[in-house]
Amino acid sequence: MDIFLQQVINGLVQGSLYALVALGYTMVYGIIELVNFAHGEVVMVGALVGLSVIERMAARGDTGWGVIAIGVLVAIPSCMALGLGIERIAYRPLRKAPRLAPLISAIGVSIALQQLAALIWGRNYLHYPDVLANPQFHIGGAVITQVQLVILGITGILMLGTWVIVQKTALGRAMRASAQNPSVAGLMGVNVDRIIASTFLMGSGLAAVAGVLVGTYYGVGNHTMGFMLGLKAFTAAVLGGIGSLWGAMLGGLLLGVIENLGAGYLSSLTNGAIGSNYSDVLAFLMLIGVLIFRPSGLMGERGSEKV
Amino acid sequence: MKSKVWLGLLSLALIIALPFGTDLILGRSWVRLLDFALLYAMLALGLNIVVGYAGLLDLGYVAFYAVGAYLYAMLASPHLGMHWPLWALLPMGALVAASFGALLGAPTLGLRGDYLAIVTMGFGEIIRIFLRNLNVTNGPAGIDLIDPIQIGGFSFGANHSLLGWDLPGIYSYYFLFIILTALIILISHRLSDSRIGRAWSAIREDEIAAKSSGLNTRHLKLMAFAMGAAFGGVSGVLFAGFQGFISPESFTMGESIMILCMVVLGGMGHISGVIMGAILLAILPEAFRPLSQFQQATFGHVWLDPANLRMLMFAIALIVVMIIRPEGLWPSPVHRRELHANDSEAGSSQKAAL
Numbered sequence: 001m002d003i004f005l006q007q008v009i010n011g012l013v014q015g016s017l018y019a020l021v022a023l024g025y026t027m028v029y030g031i032i033e034l035v036n037f038a039h040g041e042v043v044m045v046g047a048l049v050g051l052s053v054i055e056r057m058a059a060r061g062d063t064g065w066g067v068i069a070i071g072v073l074v075a076i077p078s079c080m081a082l083g084l085g086i087e088r089i090a091y092r093p094l095r096k097a098p099r100l101a102p103l104i105s106a107i108g109v110s111i112a113l114q115q116l117a118a119l120i121w122g123r124n125y126l127h128y129p130d131v132l133a134n135p136q137f138h139i140g141g142a143v144i145t146q147v148q149l150v151i152l153g154i155t156g157i158l159m160l161g162t163w164v165i166v167q168k169t170a171l172g173r174a175m176r177a178s179a180q181n182p183s184v185a186g187l188m189g190v191n192v193d194r195i196i197a198s199t200f201l202m203g204s205g206l207a208a209v210a211g212v213l214v215g216t217y218y219g220v221g222n223h224t225m226g227f228m229l230g231l232k233a234f235t236a237a238v239l240g241g242i243g244s245l246w247g248a249m250l251g252g253l254l255l256g257v258i259e260n261l262g263a264g265y266l267s268s269l270t271n272g273a274i275g276s277n278y279s280d281v282l283a284f285l286m287l288i289g290v291l292i293f294r295p296s297g298l299m300g301e302r303g304s305e306k307v
Numbered sequence: 308m309k310s311k312v313w314l315g316l317l318s319l320a321l322i323i324a325l326p327f328g329t330d331l332i333l334g335r336s337w338v339r340l341l342d343f344a345l346l347y348a349m350l351a352l353g354l355n356i357v358v359g360y361a362g363l364l365d366l367g368y369v370a371f372y373a374v375g376a377y378l379y380a381m382l383a384s385p386h387l388g389m390h391w392p393l394w395a396l397l398p399m400g401a402l403v404a405a406s407f408g409a410l411l412g413a414p415t416l417g418l419r420g421d422y423l424a425i426v427t428m429g430f431g432e433i434i435r436i437f438l439r440n441l442n443v444t445n446g447p448a449g450i451d452l453i454d455p456i457q458i459g460g461f462s463f464g465a466n467h468s469l470l471g472w473d474l475p476g477i478y479s480y481y482f483l484f485i486i487l488t489a490l491i492i493l494i495s496h497r498l499s500d501s502r503i504g505r506a507w508s509a510i511r512e513d514e515i516a517a518k519s520s521g522l523n524t525r526h527l528k529l530m531a532f533a534m535g536a537a538f539g540g541v542s543g544v545l546f547a548g549f550q551g552f553i554s555p556e557s558f559t560m561g562e563s564i565m566i567l568c569m570v571v572l573g574g575m576g577h578i579s580g581v582i583m584g585a586i587l588l589a590i591l592p593e594a595f596r597p598l599s600q601f602q603q604a605t606f607g608h609v610w611l612d613p614a615n616l617r618m619l620m621f622a623i624a625l626i627v628v629m630i631i632r633p634e635g636l637w638p639s640p641v642h643r644r645e646l647h648a649n650d651s652e653a654g655s656s657q658k659a660a661l
């Protein structure tokens with residue numbers, strides 16, 4: 001089996017999931033310049049809500065992609081409501097406050113959601129039931145599974161859909177205007193509060209899909225799963241250039257591939273001194289590296305801070 | 308002036324009497340809790356320099372605590388067979404933690420505060436991955452049989468007796484921690500009134516204005532960050548010697564959040580407020596204990612895990628404080644003025660309009 005090709009395929013799949021989460025970070029950051037620490041937790045809630053639904057249906061004997069689809073369809077509105085609530089309760093009152101305030105509030109939301117999830121779903125790892133046959137396909141010495149193909153397809157479609165909404169619709173134009181200058185956008189008749197809320201809505205919807213897909217792909221879910229995922233997706237967003245949609249996509253894929261290649265080769269390159277359990281460290285080092293050498297990211301614009 | 312002296316003497320007497328009184332009324336385990344409260348107070352004062360003075364959000368502060376603790380544990384325990392003295396390890400702990408702080412702060416402090424927050428959060432996790440996987444740190448099992456703190460021939464871990472009163476180690480540690488806390492308070496206090504301290508508040512209030520007034524904001528921020536890290540390292544050294552056993556699980560994200568909560572709840576930038584926050588939150592878990600006993604007794608099962616509930620409360624406190632009272636429960640007068648400068652203006656203009 002071709003290890004290199006295999007790791008690239010796994011990396012692309014993992015990376016496309018990062019990208020989907022990174023979109024939420026990048027859109028919110030683009031419009032209100034806030035790192036939404038709670039975004040990883042929205043993904044976690046999506047995964048666990050999906051899990052509960054899928055478990056119920058699997059217990060009745062239902063199988064196939066329909067079950068997953070229903071899980072996603074329940075997770076999306078749940079996460080959207082959650083995202084909207086977070087924005088309304090924890091961020092909106094602090095929009096004009098000193099910069100430290102919304103950041104502290106954001107970390108508060110993130111921890112609160114983790115603990116609430118632990119109260120609801122318990123602290124143990126929960127297993128996604130096996131509802132898919134998941135056939136495998138061979139290409140050039142590597143294996144790609146049906147789940148992986150579906151993940152790549154869905155993330156591709158969602159990316160394209162997000163781009164169309166942001167670039168081609170009236171809502172998207174209002175979003176871009178609000179990101180550029182909220183007060184002038186307001187003068188032009190844009191309801192900035194509503195635009196910000198819809199940004200959270202879109203990001204949370206994407207997070208819900210990402211959550212269920214992550215759960216289906218890795219087979220487990222837990223109240224802490226959003227933390228590392230969020231950190232990596234944020235790294236992906238920064239790598240691609242925060243605020244840029246295609247940057248999030250590119251950053252996610254790149255991070256996924258590098259991480260998987262690292263996990264595959266790190267041990268043999270260093271004679272076993274550094275094992276694959278350090279692959280999380282790799283992502284973190286990349287974040288530091290990007291911040292040192294190109295803080296605006298691969299596709300971001302270099303700009304000075306707004307006064 | 309004279310009444311001030313009396314007040315000082317009275318509080319000194321109270322501080323000396325506190326562990327004895329606590330022991331008599333609440334029992335010995337509460338003296339231990341008092342020691343932990345002082346450790347947390349030192350940590351919170353260190354974080355206060357970063358968050359309260361300079362306005363930088365550090366979400367992985369406990370990592371520096373871990374650096375100090377592991378440094379002491381490795382160099383003063385049978386684990387590597389080394390038994391270095393405290394006078395060497397205490398400054399070393401401060402220095403090593405400060406270097407980690409500088410290493411981490413240097414790439415991010417030139418950028419927006421959000422990046423520092425997320426990088427420190429990541430670092431807090433990454434350091435745990437290292438602690439769990441390295442051989443030098445003995446992996447997930449941690450290091451035990453750590454030497455108790457010793458100064459000269461006096462061991463803080465041993466039993467002593469004074470005037471017929473039997474004094475176990477927790478008493479000696481109490482007085483050691485009180486002296487060190489007092490020292491950190493003094494440093495914090497002197498810093499806040501110094502040129503550097505005023506530069507920090509300028510940066511906190513308006514970084515761009517501070518920069519254009521000729522302050523080297525990057526250096527100043529780095530200094531605050533490294534100094535906070537150094538205090539974290541010192542507290543870690545003390546923690547390892549006091550506890551005698553450490554493992555990676557002592558240094559979780561939850562701890563960082565708890566320390567942040569102490570600073571934010573007490574009042575960012577205000578020394579008395581931060582100490583009050585630290586003592587309050589350090590004792591809180593004890594108050595939760597009856598809750599789980601009650602559940603165990605009535606339902607035969609703990610439905611609401613107290614640790615879980617405690618973290619939830621901290622998190623909600625962070626949000627609520629930010630929205631309702633960003634200056635904290637016991638703010639410094641200056642900070643309150645800064646945060647509410649616009650309120651009175653808005654109020655008076657409203658009145659004028661009426």
